[in-house]
Amino acid sequence: xxxxxxxxxxxxxxxxxxxxxxxxxxxxxxxxxxxxxxxxxxxxxxxxxxxxxxxxxxxxxxxxxxxxxxxxxxxxxxxxxxxxxxxxxxxxxxxxxxxxxxxxxxxxxxxxxxxxxxxxxxxxxxxxxxxxxxxxxxxxx
Numbered sequence: 001x002x003x004x005x006x007x008x009x010x011x012x013x014x015x016x017x018x019x020x021x022x023x024x025x026x027x028x029x030x031x032x033x034x035x036x037x038x039x040x041x042x043x044x045x046x047x048x049x050x051x052x053x054x055x056x057x058x059x060x061x062x063x064x065x066x067x068x069x070x071x072x073x074x075x076x077x078x079x080x081x082x083x084x085x086x087x088x089x090x091x092x093x094x095x096x097x098x099x100x101x102x103x104x105x106x107x108x109x110x111x112x113x114x115x116x117x118x119x120x121x122x123x124x125x126x127x128x129x130x131x132x133x134x135x136x137x138x139x140x141x
Contacts, residue, residue: 004091006098012050017094018042019087024078038078039086043094046071051098059101073097 003011024038045056045067060067067073077090113121 004095006095007102010050010052010055010098010102012043012048012098016043016048016050017091018044019090021083024081024086035081035083037081037083037086038076039083039090041075041077041090041094043073043075044071045073054104055098055101058103059098062097062101 002014004014004017005011018041020040020042021036022038022040023036045051045059045063048056051059056071059073060071063073066075073094075090075093077086077093079089080086
């Protein structure tokens with residue numbers, strides 16, 4: 001039972017992660033046909049006691065299609081020829097996703113233009129109007 005640190009206050013128990021190993025696709029010759037180097041990590045976000053509810057909701061947004069309807073996050077790595085490197089890579093991706101979900105987005109407060117901005121706008125309109133006013137037919141008197 002090893003805890004994986006995410007932040008100062010949040011750590012995930014390694015028992016919450018389910019890893020399965022399969023054969024990786026792609027090049028590798030005879031080696032790829034004999035070793036289970038691809039790693040599929042499953043993390044049940046909905047049932048995790050380690051994450052607060054707000055983080056779970058933001059993690060669902062960050063995960064997108066990698067999250068199942070049941071709330072299970074599924075990540076797969078088969079880039080390296082080593083199972084150990086793929087395990088580390090998929091765990092690093094999970095930690096990065098959770099850290100991204102920890103960031104609370106700032107709420108936008110609608111603002112109105114100030115008096116000076118309104119005055120500049122009106123002055124610009126008047127200047128443009130006077131330029132256009134100067135155009136037109138010239139009358140000879």
